[in-house]
Amino acid sequence: MSLSILPPELLRHIFSFLRPESHIHPTFAFTNNDLYQCSLVCSTWRSNAFPFLFYHLDIRFDNRLFVKQLHFLSTFSSPDCATQAPHPYSPHIRTIHLNFHHNCLQLNLSCASSLALTLLRPLTPTQLVEVTIDCDERPCSCDASCLTACITQLASSLRRLQSCHITYCSFGTLMSVLDPVFAALPEQSLQEISIRYLSRTHKRNPPPIPSSPDQYPDLARLRNIHAASFIGLRWPPEVLACALRVWGEGLRDLSVVASPGLVEPVVLEALRDACPSLEPTDIDSSSGHLTGVMRRNRVSVSC
Secondary structure, eight states: OOOTTSOHHHHHHHHTTSOGGGOOOGGGGGTTOOOGGGGGSOHHIIIIIHHHHTTEEEEESOHHHHHHHHHHHHTOOOTTOSSOOSSTTGGGOOEEEEEOOOOTTTOOHHHHHHHHHHHHTTOOTTOOOEEEEEOOOSOOOSOHHHHHHHHHHHHTTOTTOOEEEEEESSHHIIIIISHHHHHHSOTTTOOEEEEEEOOSSSSSSOOOOOOOGGGSOOGGGOTTOSEEEEESOOOOHHHHHHHHHHHGGGOOEEEEESOGGGGSHHHHHHHHHHOGGGOOOEEETTTTEEEEEETTEEEEEEO
8 A cells, every 4th residue: 555645754754763774764755665674674664664554553461562553653753734733643544453462470560551552542532443352361460440441431532433352251341341332332334343352261160141132242233244254152142143134235244253143043034034145055953064155255153
């Protein structure tokens, strides 16, 4: 992609973080090359400057990384503007990856959360188009309110979100920590949603989860979904069935993996009635596998 969309003064600042011997310089940004040489330059470039070139902010709970990111953002100032926001790059951010994986023994979570909030606060309510959230799968004794504060701040910037990807480790995390995100997802602009349950600690004896559909995220509130993916979920089938009836013919891609509860007859009936372009053609209820092809669209369900 061309990098010339970013202001030239910001590009100069980004490239100033490169080593002189890297042979990458500001004029390189206007050649429409793929910047394949970036893998050869310093770690500061790879972890900070390079994602910024593609309008991306990677938030990992690593205090050293936070300090680098804040240093990068705070040292930039545009000569063309007398008054600048605290972080002039922030208006250019379009995608965010918020990764809560951390080591409780090596991280001051309160300090890390404060640094993360410093990065999130300048975001406007309408600038983000894609968000990825990964919650920690390991048992954690940290104060969850620190994480909740970051999620709540992020949720205030999702008004025009188009794509949302969430990985969670427990039902408690899904509903208590991530509830502000689900509540803030825009009904009309969101077109893609992906939810994955990932836990290596409860494979044999998974913890109990609520059986009432009312206690799960209301997917049916999202009325313009074109692609949906669900992996490893043990949700009631009614949650997906209701959503399918709302999404209707607008749904172009559906993938359900390792989620036998979402392959129940009530789901298949809703898929057949409301989403004719994704009509299933092969069903194996004993293994929970479903594949279907209709026109150019494909449905894949397995467990």
